[in-house]
Amino acid sequence: MSTFGPQIEVAIARVRAEVARLHAELSRYDLVVWTGGNVSGRVPGAELFVIKPSGVAYDDLAPENMILCDLDGNVVEGTPGAERSPSSDTAAHAYVYRNMPEVGGVVHTHSTYATAWAARGEEIPCVITAMADEFGGPIPVGPFAIIGDDSIGRGIVETLSGHRSRAVLMQNHGPFTIGTSAKDAVKAAVMVEDVARTVHLAREAGPLIPIPQESIDRLFDRYQNVYGQTTDARREMKHPT
Numbered sequence: 001m002s003t004f005g006p007q008i009e010v011a012i013a014r015v016r017a018e019v020a021r022l023h024a025e026l027s028r029y030d031l032v033v034w035t036g037g038n039v040s041g042r043v044p045g046a047e048l049f050v051i052k053p054s055g056v057a058y059d060d061l062a063p064e065n066m067i068l069c070d071l072d073g074n075v076v077e078g079t080p081g082a083e084r085s086p087s088s089d090t091a092a093h094a095y096v097y098r099n100m101p102e103v104g105g106v107v108h109t110h111s112t113y114a115t116a117w118a119a120r121g122e123e124i125p126c127v128i129t130a131m132a133d134e135f136g137g138p139i140p141v142g143p144f145a146i147i148g149d150d151s152i153g154r155g156i157v158e159t160l161s162g163h164r165s166r167a168v169l170m171q172n173h174g175p176f177t178i179g180t181s182a183k184d185a186v187k188a189a190v191m192v193e194d195v196a197r198t199v200h201l202a203r204e205a206g207p208l209i210p211i212p213q214e215s216i217d218r219l220f221d222r223y224q225n226v227y228g229q230t231t232d233a234r235r236e237m238k239h240p241t
Contacts, residue, residue, distance in 0.1 A: 008046050015041045015050045015182070016063040016080075022186050023052060023061050029190050031109040032058070038087040041182030042097055042104045047071045049097055053084040071098045073150075088147055095153025096178065100161070105182030107189040110174045113196035114139075118169040124192075124199050127208045131195045132216040133223035136164030139192055144171040152176070164220065167192040 004012065019041045026032045026039065035058070040051035050066045067086040068076040073094035075082050087093075093106045117124055117139075124139040126132055131139075142159040145151035156176050159168045166188040167177045175192050179185030202208055211219075 004046065008043065008048075011043050011045055012048065012050070012068060012079075013063070015043050016066045016068075019050045019052065019066050019182055020061050020063045022182050023058050025186050026107075026109060026189070027058050029193070031111040031189055031193055033110065037109040038089055038093075038107070039182055039186060040087075040090075040093045040106045043068075044104075048076065049093065051087050051090055051093055053081060054087050056084070069094065089152065091148070091150040092153035092156065092176075095150040096156055099153075099157045100178065102180070103178045103185075105179045105185035107177045107179075107182070107185040108174065109189050109193070111189070111193035111196070113200050114167075114169060114175040114193050115173075116200065117141075117196055118171055118174050121171045123169070124196055125208060126211055126216055127199060127202065128195060129211070129219055130191070131199075132211055132219035133227070134188070134191045135167060135195075136220035136224075137216055139165055139167050139169055139175075139195070142168040142170040142176075144173070147173075 019039050022039045026037050031037060035055050038052050040049050042049045048068055048070055050068055052061060053065055053067055056065065064080045065084065067081040067084060068079045069086060069090060070076060071094055073091045075086055089108050096103055096106050121141050123141050126138045140159050140163060142155040145155045152170060155170060156168055160178065166179060167175055169175055175189065177185045177188035177192060179188055
């Protein structure tokens, strides 16, 4: 049976509980259908992350059946949940964690409006202030990639590296979001669906009015560095060196 030091064991237990709980938020905000979608969280202080099992109903998810993986996406044998198969997106999440050390959480959904933009391979333009605040510009489109290996992860990293957005619309697939923690990534997933819906409805009613880049920059800086209780970790996520 795999064992870690007491501090890491405590960290693993906390991430298991958080990741299990956060899946309920995906259902609460109507971001997933049936067993689709997934949340993962990096274990602080270890090269490990926790992700949901594949094909298990959201009502049946619990800390003890979350799956612990290393950063190559391998299930850590001898740990709770290890007898189950991890999410089919595990390799993609692992690739993100290996290549974006500032990321503490990854989320994937098939939320309706964001996926509709992905189906068109079209970025969501930044035309509302809430979008400038949260994402600092448009939501970009990532390349089409087949599920099962790290191809999706490579597309996420290539698209979001150096980009202010914490969300990417993987073409013909759906949104993936990143954050300083699993909770932060879930927030981004909720917000990307909200802006995807709003901008879609606005465009159906008439021409969109662009926000000047200078104003986008000012809005983003205020929201990230002044609004609310901004942490150093969040600031590092928004402005990586």
